[in-house]
Amino acid sequence: MSRAPLTALTTALLLALSAPAWAQSHAGHAATPTTTKAPPVDHSRMDHSKMGHDSSDHGAMDHSKMDHRSTDHSQMDHAAMGHGAPKPPAPSEPLEPIPAVTAADRAAAFPPIDHGAMEHAPQVHSMLLVNRLEQWDGRHGNGQAWEASGWVGGNIHRLWLRSEGERSGGSTESADLEALYGRSVSPWWDVLVGVKQDFRPADSRTWAALGIQGLAPYKFETSATAYVGEGGQVAASVEVEYELLLTNRLILQPLLEASFSARDEPEYGNGAGLNKVEAGLRLRYEFSRRFAPYIGISHERLFGDTADYHLAAGERARDTRWVAGMRIWF
Template sequence: MKTPFSPPPHRLSAALWLILSVTAPAWAQHEGHAPVPAKDKVDYATMDHSRHGASGQEDGIDHAAMGHGDAHAASSDAPREPIPPVTQDDLAAAFPAVDHHAMQHASAVNYKATFNRLETWDGDHGTGQAWEGIAWIGTDTDRLWLRSEGERAGGRTESADVEVLYGRSVSPWWDVVAGIKHDFKPGDARSWAAFGVQGMAPYRFEIEATVYVGESGQVAANVEAEYTLRITNRLILQPLVEADFSTRDEPEHGTGSGLNKVEAGLRLRYEITRRFAPYVGVVHERSFGDTADYRRAEGERIRDTRVVAGVRLWF
């Protein structure tokens, strides 16, 4: 066997030379290779790699001939489990034919009825009741509106009216309305042609502005604005301002030209459910101009402040 050690110098005995030969490192004797001398070790840091080409041959070594390229191509081109081709049955199962006639769609026609105010009071000048309701039926763009409001005091009806209007949506927040209004009180019953707009202004103010043209050419207008302030998820404060205008004096109906009346209210309601909400509030009403003069002549007050209690409901 060939050993990595030279024959011992004359000063070492033959036994010592034999021990060193037997105990030589195993790696030096692996497959008969001798250890690389330190002077023959390769310093890769000083090697010139600039001659490495894209052909796979570096310093005379043909890596392509070593078989690595074929193994890589085989691993990338051939999947472990080949995917079967998509058949017509697979497409039919993934995209079945839809029978639109058998589908159930939500109705395009909806409706809602709301009593915004259904209230009563007990003041210094007697008891009274008031109501204001609104209902609609139709689609998102075309609706039939029904509005009514009135007031009773001292056991008699002081005002009552009903409006039937067609509304057309002109924007996501506004409707244009047109129709008729019929007054039952005050005075003799009469009808009006009605034109107006209703919707939500910036900062969530709900606005109703309507102009009425009477049979004799009388023109009146009503503007109402309210705001919903949600204190909690169920406790809601709702301020409201309403103003009436006329272009002619009508003593028989107790109204004068110009600004007739302004009503301001503040109501606090608690929604037991979304459909049922009792409330309490305070309302102040004042008449102006010739309307105030007509009320004085009838012995009525031109100013009135009252505490009200009622319920708001919708269905």
Template sequence: MNRHALPRLALAVALVACFGGPAALAQDDPHDLHQGHGQHAPALPTATDEADVDHSQHRPAAADDSGTDHAAMGHSMDHAGMDHSTMDHSGMDATAAPTQPRVPIPPLTDADRAAAFPELHHTMHHGDGVHGFLLVDRLEAWDGDHGTGQGWELQGWLGGDINRAWLRSEGEREGGETHAADIELLYGRAVSAWWDVVAGVRHDFAPGDSRSWAAVGVQGLAPYMFETQATAYFGESGRVEAVIEVEYELLLTNRLILQPAVEATFTGRDDADRGVASGLSSSEAGLRLRYEFTRRFAPYVGLVHERSHGGTADLRRDAGEPVHDTRWVVGLRTWF
């Protein structure tokens, strides 16, 4: 043996004797030695007394367990022996969607439908007392092939929710002459949520001599939001006339509204004084586009076409009057 090796061997024996022999050196945590910059960590307990030791006092929170012998510490990591059927894996699959809502939605019942859409009765009032309303639906002018002209159509009521007095009037002037004008005073009673029955009188100022009619009809809101008026008129000498008017409001925007309207007049017998014959005597179709600056102030532009039919058209030809007329109109719609 080399003489220089003897001192080294003696030093090694002394170190082993001082620190408890090879078993103690084998239990040193190499990471604790590295973190302590060369200082030796205290010896860990053996497997026999491990249950009595608090491991949290010997291992740092960020310690690396890669060098620790878990088998000696009594922790079994054998996953093959674990019962996975008892483990809840529902939170592990993030893509799986539940088949039912967390809070089940109850099925829709007849009671729910009745609550959402209550049936309106005559006993349901908007308020007690007498109220009134006046709508000037058409107040317009035009410059057509047969001269300038003006036209109007208005209706209003006074009363409550069930019983009302109605006022209706319409007419036309062209070339400084009144071609048609009438006024109606009617009593109306609501018979359903959307329909009224009306009865009263109508007085014609033109064409021809003034005359009066008894009137009866219905008015209201037909399915698909069509405003409808159907009125029959009974005059002297068995004269009968029926007028049907339907209009619809198409909201292009909250303020820009397109209003198509169709009106047809039927006559029961020939009336030469008024220039009408039996059957479908005349019809009118209009398309008006209005802009509501406010709900009460809405100017509009429109296109109107009028036509006479059957025997009425023949009577107008014989009198040298036009059978049909198409014109652009400008006007105002307002209400009070």
């Protein structure tokens, strides 16, 4: 036999023997591996303290593939897991019940009052307030002015004295004095009745007075008085003041005062209707409640026939004044 046919026969035999092994190897690589189901895990018998949870990467764990159906939650110790034991219900009754109030307790707390032993003699008090004592300087001259009031009596019944006036050029242009009986009709208001006497350089008049004074809402000090004079003349005056506390001692006091007459009196320089309006603003500093100097400004204006009468006499119908003075009470 020749050498060439022998070599070909040997090569064919080797290929035939190695084909099954090569096919089995490639078939094994191509085949998809099958997944076997793990047996259920009993978490109640696991020692979690030895599992090293501090170093475990829980974020990388696939919890969706964990079989929680086989976990026995009835054997888990929830108290040891930090949930705590359930709190007992709150008691419906106090631990020490409050005893009921008896008639003897009420009698001991509110003994009968002996009104006879509480009677005291009526106390008499008094006060004098000089609300304005000032020097003024206006466009057409300078002078002095004052306004004062005082009372003596008790909390209900009082005798009131009021006075105001003005001087200019060394002579008294106007001055009056009122003596009034006042009775308190509420904690904030008094009703006044009495007489008023006008003092003038040439003549004087007496008036019957009826009015009211007190503290209006929002702490406006208000005084309104009607007068009936000789010859049937009727007049009235209204004054409103307010105290605005900038500090405990620095106080700004606006003032508005108006006077009226029922009929013309050329001899007195008064016309019917609104006669005069005065508006002022004073800033005072209370060194004490009894003594307070102030500065301010005041504007006066005459209206109607009253202004005409004064213009005819060579006087002005309006004037603005700078004032400086003091407020005192005793």
